[in-house]
Amino acid sequence: MQTRHAVDSGIALVEDTMKQIAIISGKGGTGKTILTASLAVLAENKVMADCDVDAADLHLILHPDIREHHEFRSGKIAVVKSWLCQGCGECVTACRFDAISDNFMIDPIACEGCGVCSHICPSAAVCMEENRSGEWFISDTRYGPMVHAALGVAEENSGKLVTLVRQHATRIAEDERRDYVLIDGPPGIGCPVIASLTGADLAIIITEPTLSGMHDLERVAQVARHFNIPAKVVVNKFDLNTTNTERIKQTTKDKGIDVLALLPFSEQVSRSIVRGVPLIEYGNGQIVKEIKMLWEKIKD
Amino acid sequence: MIISIASGKGGTGKTTVAVNLALSLHNVQFLDCDVEEPNAHLFLKPEIHSQNIATIPIPQVDEALCDYCGKCREICAYNAIAIFPGKENARGSVLVFPHLCHGCGGCSLFCPRSAISEIPREIGIIEQGYSGDIEFIHGKLNIGEIMSPPLIRQVKAYTNPEKTVIIDSPPGTSCPVIGSVRGSDFCILVTEPTPFGLYDMTLAVEVLEKLRIPFGVVINRSTIGNRSIDEYCRIKNIPILMHIPFEREIASLYSQGIPFVREKNEYRKKFHDIVRLSEIQQMVYRK
Numbered sequence A: 001m002q003t004r005h006a007v008d009s010g011i012a013l014v015e016d017t018m019k020q021i022a023i024i025s026g027k028g029g030t031g032k033t034i035l036t037a038s039l040a041v042l043a044e045n046k047v048m049a050d051c052d053v054d055a056a057d058l059h060l061i062l063h064p065d066i067r068e069h070h071e072f073r074s075g076k077i078a079v080v081k082s083w084l085c086q087g088c089g090e091c092v093t094a095c096r097f098d099a100i101s102d103n104f105m106i107d108p109i110a111c112e113g114c115g116v117c118s119h120i121c122p123s124a125a126v127c128m129e130e131n132r133s134g135e136w137f138i139s140d141t142r143y144g145p146m147v148h149a150a151l152g153v154a155e156e157n158s159g160k161l162v163t164l165v166r167q168h169a170t171r172i173a174e175d176e177r178r179d180y181v182l183i184d185g186p187p188g189i190g191c192p193v194i195a196s197l198t199g200a201d202l203a204i205i206i207t208e209p210t211l212s213g214m215h216d217l218e219r220v221a222q223v224a225r226h227f228n229i230p231a232k233v234v235v236n237k238f239d240l241n242t243t244n245t246e247r248i249k250q251t252t253k254d255k256g257i258d259v260l261a262l263l264p265f266s267e268q269v270s271r272s273i274v275r276g277v278p279l280i281e282y283g284n285g286q287i288v289k290e291i292k293m294l295w296e297k298i299k300d
Numbered sequence B: 001m002i003i004s005i006a007s008g009k010g011g012t013g014k015t016t017v018a019v020n021l022a023l024s025l026h027n028v029q030f031l032d033c034d035v036e037e038p039n040a041h042l043f044l045k046p047e048i049h050s051q052n053i054a055t056i057p058i059p060q061v062d063e064a065l066c067d068y069c070g071k072c073r074e075i076c077a078y079n080a081i082a083i084f085p086g087k088e089n090a091r092g093s094v095l096v097f098p099h100l101c102h103g104c105g106g107c108s109l110f111c112p113r114s115a116i117s118e119i120p121r122e123i124g125i126i127e128q129g130y131s132g133d134i135e136f137i138h139g140k141l142n143i144g145e146i147m148s149p150p151l152i153r154q155v156k157a158y159t160n161p162e163k164t165v166i167i168d169s170p171p172g173t174s175c176p177v178i179g180s181v182r183g184s185d186f187c188i189l190v191t192e193p194t195p196f197g198l199y200d201m202t203l204a205v206e207v208l209e210k211l212r213i214p215f216g217v218v219i220n221r222s223t224i225g226n227r228s229i230d231e232y233c234r235i236k237n238i239p240i241l242m243h244i245p246f247e248r249e250i251a252s253l254y255s256q257g258i259p260f261v262r263e264k265n266e267y268r269k270k271f272h273d274i275v276r277l278s279e280i281q282q283m284v285y286r287k
Helices: A032-042 A088-093 A116-120 A159-174 A191-197 A211-226 A243-253 A266-275 A286-298 B016-022 B040-044 B071-075 B106-110 B148-156 B175-181 B195-211 B230-237 B247-257 B265-286
Strands: A017-025 A046-050 A065-080 A126-141 A144-151 A180-185 A202-207 A231-235 A258-262 B002-006 B026-032 B047-062 B081-084 B093-096 B115-133 B133-142 B165-169 B187-193 B216-222 B240-244
Touching: A017 A032, A017 A191, A032 A046, A032 A180, A032 A202, A032 A286, A046 A159, A046 A286, A065 A159, A088 A116, A088 B165, A088 B187, A116 A126, A116 B106, A126 A159, A126 A202, A144 A159, A159 A180, A159 A191, A191 A211, A191 B002, A211 A243, A211 B040, A231 B081, A243 A258, A258 A286, A266 B165, A266 B195, B002 B016, B002 B175, B002 B195, B016 B026, B016 B165, B016 B187, B016 B216, B016 B265, B026 B040, B026 B148, B040 B133, B047 B148, B071 B081, B071 B106, B071 B195, B106 B247, B115 B148, B148 B175, B175 B195, B187 B195, B195 B216, B195 B230, B195 B247, B216 B230, B216 B265, B230 B240
Parallel strands: A017 A180, A017 A202, A046 A144, A046 A180, A202 A231, A231 A258, B002 B165, B002 B187, B026 B133, B026 B165, B187 B216, B216 B240
Antiparallel strands: A065 A126, A126 A144, B047 B115, B081 B093, B115 B133
């Protein structure tokens, strides 16, 4: 296991044997949460971190009991004191985010909190207020501790909240000498994905044999390489298009990326979600066998 | 009219709905705002006519003019500027962290010595072309880049109100989604009938209510899972625009990048009806 490096996202510099595994995908809906929940059953002595703070779903399977509840404050937002405003319009001209209307109302959703309006206002009529933009939790589950969060809807800074969730999951893992941090990542390749990935020991990229899945796999694999995170691939619903599955196997081989498992399409997956149980405890057959084998391959 | 397609949960079928809707209408402009993972081009296969580099302005400090007063660092809300003041004979220095900069322009605006100008920094590209008579535009965020909202704003600047504009947005509920859907006349939420689909849709519904955008729901893979979405929509009085059953044929066409209305013509009328329904919803909403 490699030594983690300090990263600018603020994950502490530690030298130990704890392994951080991030499950990501590029394309959404390919099975990240299903896989994370199953690994949560299979891995011993671990902490779970749900880093899809925009649309967190892991709690629907792992049913956490919330132990600690914290507010997440991030960034600021402009507020106009209308009684001081002279109506000069300097703020409207200076704002690059179109967040101030011609009648000097702030659009809190467009405002990025840069503060230019408050600095430029000649009558000090604009002040910056702290923005409460979500909450985060430390919880207990049947499978071990879990750190998760809920970003307020229509909020920004999900990357910061992801970093916070990961920091606390890592801290718990260190304090309790746990062997793994299992990170359920968000879709995409942007800010929250990068925050989920930096400093991880392994990225499992789960994809599907569709043109979209293949295209997104390519991009997210580049992100992992960009940040020097070793990546391995899982092809979900591989039997829905075996030609494409072969192409994924070939292109990943050319890039030196292992395919860890091919998971067949199974209606057990959506049934396990409806029941709110990890697939590995609900299902049987090939898909369960493959996930167990996958874990054996990466656990050391 | 501007119709955006959104979802909360990823992989529910936004692009499928957006693309098939576009192919069922006339005089369409298609904007793919999922700049992190744009996929619509895989289905519409547009001929690209122009490529433009998308940039945001970042500060460039002329250290010949700078006296390290620290005003820019004080202004910057994103900690994108660090200053090391000079000591005795040694000159100081200013460090800019381009990836943290939002391009607000505050530092150059307030520098007392006018030592800061702005230079463009590339964050991605915007491509424009045609797929049949559909005008197609998408943005692609560069690898390792975190600033998707400015790129989304730049893609949306191409909006042509003379056409029916279809916007494919990214998954989630935070800034990139807001940037994509705001300003739409109607939003189609695509979901799947599982607890994941339901939970993430309730978040998306909150976003749209906050933005005051009228919306309806398309239930994809409607034959897998449970009836929870239908129930939720009935209680909340949200119109269900369409059910798309799970069929291996649809899944297989999708996997090959073929929009299913090309093979299943009967759906063109259904997509057409969505637009008429959305017009009615907009009228109701305005009242």
